[in-house]
Amino acid sequence: MRLRCAVLDDFQGVATEVADWSRLPVDVVPFREHIRDEDALAAALGDFDIVVTLRERVPFPGSLISRLPRLKLIVASGMRNSVIDYEAAKAHGVTVCGTASSSTPPVEMTWALILGLARGVVQESNALRQGGPWQSTLGADLHGARLGLLGLGKIGSRVAQVGLAFGMRVGAWSRNLTAERAAATGVELAASKEELLADSDFVSVHLALGERSRGLIGAPELALMKPTAYLVNTSRAAIVDQDALLAALRNRSIAGAGVDVFDVEPLPAGHPMRSAPRLLATPHLGYVSRGNYATYYGQAVENIEAYLAGSPVRQLP
DSSP states (O other): OOEEEEETTOTTSOTTTSSOOTTSSEEEEEOOSOOOOHHHHHHHHTTOSEEEEOTTSSOBOHHHHTTOTTOOEEEESSSOOTTBOHHHHHHTTOEEEOOOOOSHHHHHHHHHHHHHHHTTHHHHHHHHHTTOOSOOOOOOOOTTOEEEEEOOSHHHHHHHHHHHHTTOEEEEEOTTOOHHHHHHHTOEEOSOHHHHHHHOSEEEEOOOOSTTTTTOBOHHHHHHSOTTOEEEEOSOGGGBOHHHHHHHHHTTSSSEEEEOOOSSSSOOTTOGGGTOTTEEEOSSOTTOOHHHHHHHHHHHHHHHHHHHTTOOOSBOO
16 A cells, blocks of 8 residues: 655645655645644644654644554654654654744845834835725834844844844743843843843843743733834744733734734734734745755655664654
């Protein structure tokens, strides 16, 4: 029987374009629509031997893995995935592999949101196309403004470099960040999270999601921000209390927000984030670039080849 491979969440229909799957002795079946329900996943994937999953959108708990008797290999994009039950996979003889992932696209996406917010790009473009007013916003200046970064890791440090190039004053804070590490990146270490939020004109989140960062920005923290300040989150939705953010936008306690990550993805049609005022929202595009997808799917093909040859590579965790 010929092996079958499911490629999940291929929203743009590009998985088979950016990599050469033809060299595999496998039938590749892309899924264009997201499957949210575990029962539906079990039914859809029951006759597949290999599953390629995108980021952390589809959980693979033990309860699902146990219902997929043919499954032998999961390939996840990236080398970290918190929604796969590795112990269950091992117990059921399922190998899990990852791929490389570039930090460049999320950096660029962060700046797309910052610039879009600062210059009212979407509002002005819509007005121009729809016959609205000629100039309706007053842009926020980046030069001389303070950019506050929550997290100064691989992505945060590159966001900082762009901010410095714009002539911004860049500060950063995280629980483990030292003055030496901040200085090596050319930024100031904020005295506290509270000081960073209160003094920044733009706040951008670049922390990994964990128990210490979950809900890190809630109503009290948002209340510290200037009414002229913007919040940007291209990291993980759960770091920012979603209800508190919606309230801050509706109450005009901050000037606006740019969000690329949500508590539920894809975002349901009636979700309040779809209609929130002063929100520039994008459908989790941070990692979505041609180069990144070529890496994800190209290495997925390599992983499948290596597994079939009996020598799996890039195994997780």
